[in-house]
Amino acid sequence: MPEGKNFTDFINPNSLKVIDGLAEPCVEKAKPFDRFQFERLGYFCVDAGCKEGKPVFNRTATLRDEWTKIKQFAK
Secondary structure (H helix, E strand, O other): OOOOOOOHHHHOOOOOOOOOOOOOHHHHHOOOOOOEOOOOOEEEEOOOEEEEEEEEEEEEEOOHHHHHHHHHHHH
């Protein structure tokens, strides 16, 4: 690591996205480490440090975006 730098200097500033209110009401009962697939977004795991009734979902894997590939070939 370059001198005078730490790992936070290399974190993508766009890596945190906070989105409220777009999940089914049943996810409010999610417990830490429960896993979900959100359509067209990817797979998520409930954060270990979240509060009851306020789950925080960390994306663990994205889904393939085939439409982006198709649009690139159509040009």
